[in-house]
Amino acid sequence: MQTFISILRGINVGGQKKILMADLKALYESLKFTDVTTYIQSGNVVFKSGEKISDLDLAKKIETAIEKKYNFQVPVIIRKAEEIEKAISMNPFLKDKNINIEKLHITFLSEIPNESNLKNIKNVDYSPDQFIIEGKEIYLHIPVSYGETKLSNKFFENKLKVIATTRNWKTVNKLFELGSC
Numbered sequence: 308m309q310t311f312i313s314i315l316r317g318i319n320v321g322g323q324k325k326i327l328m329a330d331l332k333a334l335y336e337s338l339k340f341t342d343v344t345t346y347i348q349s350g351n352v353v354f355k356s357g358e359k360i361s362d363l364d365l366a367k368k369i370e371t372a373i374e375k376k377y378n379f380q381v382p383v384i385i386r387k388a389e390e391i392e393k394a395i396s397m398n399p400f401l402k403d404k405n406i407n408i409e410k411l412h413i414t415f416l417s418e419i420p421n422e423s424n425l426k427n428i429k430n431v432d433y434s435p436d437q438f439i440i441e442g443k444e445i446y447l448h449i450p451v452s453y454g455e456t457k458l459s460n461k462f463f464e465n466k467l468k469v470i471a472t473t474r475n476w477k478t479v480n481k482l483f484e485l486g487s488c
Contacts, residue, residue, distance in 0.1 A: 315350025316472035388486030414445035417470035
């Protein structure tokens with residue numbers, strides 16, 4: 308059995324695409340996933356599966372089940388527990404001992420963006436906000452307010468042509484903790 312973390316984009320935000328976490332847990336269990344745990348209301352689910360399919364196919368399976376049950380689409384990004392651990396340990400902003408870790412976020416991408424799309428944002432500068440792209444993760448340092456940054460999910464999706472969803476540093480670490488139990 309492999310431990311996965313699924314990160315849903317855009318549920319329970321501003322009263323739209325509302326899914327109760329107890330209902331989401333039951334939906335995952337109906338898909339034959341085990342040890343299902345949800346974390347906060349924004350669509351974070353830790354679960355186990357013995358199914359041998361790609362992360363993209365696993366995400367599609369969950370997206371299809373959500374659309375069938377709720378009649379709306381929700382992008383889902385999947386990471387294995389060890390991928391979350393690696394993302395945490397690889398955060399380049401942690402090298403700066405003066406960094407306020409409460410201002411760190413990770414944007415998770417559905418897949419590695421192609422090179423031409425990466426070049427499109429190589430020189431983007433929205434200082435004081437900063438980002439560093441490493442594979443399927445974008446590390447963010449947003450010193451003022453994530454709610455006001457131009458480095459939003461929509462920005463990265465439009466520029467990189469992949470699905471993106473962001474979690475703050477505390478949530479990312481909690482998901483790893485839950486996934487390593």
